[in-house]
Amino acid sequence: MAEVLVLVDHVDGQVKKVTAELLTVARRIGEPAAVWVGDGAESGKAGLAEFGAEKVYVASSELNDYVVAPKAELLAKLAQEKSAAAILVSATPENKEVAGRAAVKLGSGVLTDVVDVTAEAVAEHSIFGGATIAHARVRTGVPVVAVRPNSIPAEPATGAAAEETVSVEVSDAAKGAKVVERVAQEKGDRPELTEAAVVVSGGRGVGSEDFTVVEQLADALGAAVGASRAAVDAGWYPNQFQVGQTGKTVSPNLYVALGISGAIQHRAGMQTSKNIVAVNKDPEAPIFELADYGVVGDLHTVAPQLTEEINKRK
């Protein structure tokens, strides 16, 4: 069976959930082979074996010193050497770029932000803010596919996870954009927004930069915090937490929208969430068209009560 390359997302040796999802998809197409860039493969390998990775290709952390291009070189090289059936990456902004460059190198095509993939590598897209479902395939060369996190449930399977070190000579062209500093901003203990199983978002209705009411509910649910564009534009919450058309796309099991009207630009970023709960003062707010459960009321009284109830029932 041909190998399917899966670019691993990891933080400090911990494999991210989306990688398990990708390995699950890879098994439909062929034999999953994980591609690990940087340190920590030794500790992360077990997590890959649990989801059926037969091989783990490990490449030097030097690739991370430059933006995107070295990883694309690595994937393209491996795809050619191993005659891979497909390349799968998570649909993060960076990995979509890696996918695009790898596809150019391979003379193939790229599909991004897909929500499902068949054994024949036909991909499903949720487009136009979730209004349309489209299926697409790559016509030339090795399909390169970027899958939206939380779209496909990870299913365990046993794999050998045989480690193989790959040496890559990063080309001069790929060294053009050098990372000279990494700056971490406030993060806290909350899960990462696009990976989180539960997301609690606040919008215009929050009314000020005091997002405590949103954060407390998020913490009670073990959720990530998101914000609508209105809240971000008002300067109430940092940009990297914006959900919607010009921000992040999330697809959690549960999405709680507090004081968010649900304009199409916001829906584009959360419409594929499995369960949606909304609280809004305006009974006409479009978010209620999407909500599985909605309360017409003031989030400043409803959300604290909900937080208290959750903490009581734990």
Add this chain to the structure above:
Amino acid sequence: MNIVVLVKQVPDTATERKLSDADNTLDRAASDGVINELDEYAIEEALQLKEKHGGEVTVLTMGPDQATDSIRKALSMGADKAVFVNDDALHGSDALQTAYALAQALGTIEYDLVVLGSESTDARTGVVGAALAEYLGLPQLTFAGKVDVDGGAVRIQRQTDYGYDVVEAQMPAVVSVVEKINEPRYPSFKLIMQAKKKPVDKKSAADAGIDTGKVGLANATTETVDFAAAPPRAAGTIVTDEGDGGAKIADFLSEKKFV
């Protein structure tokens, strides 16, 4: 310093957007065309860089006839001139073909920086900037929340999940911007009037050095096989808060096993 800003016309998000039953490409007649929102931030950034460092700002657009509206918008914000690649042979080109075509067209223009929005609001692939850098063999400075030019070097803050990376390159380079970077200006009446007289150099695919055997629907690297309206979500339960709204949501969450 000469800057080329890439501008795309997209269907207005606020209108109903559709694919065409004829060939599964975007139905451009179904909705109003507008300038891609993030491209306004790209234009603004280019104008600010020009104001600091001098030079010219050229708009480069590839698209159908109606894309001239977006070119006018860009010129009325203050860009100096435009190159409009307009050819039926380009219809149906996917993201990578678009990057190829733009790379070829850039070969006919002199520039130090190429600036674009980090993604378009219609296809939202987010790969064109990276693929363009790949085709041009130029440094990729994408997802910039801040851009600084110093002599021949350009430095950006690349937005990440944890904050940002500071990334450096020598020009020429490809820069894509996120909306955090600035606040786009509104065109003044004077600029709108001036824009009407600014040169728009219309080029066919051949004029732009594009091999028509590599672009268009027939040569696309990807293919939309089919599409359909998404099934509507089942109607939910909507209640009015009577002092127990929070408790009622907790009941719903318990039922769904989230609590």
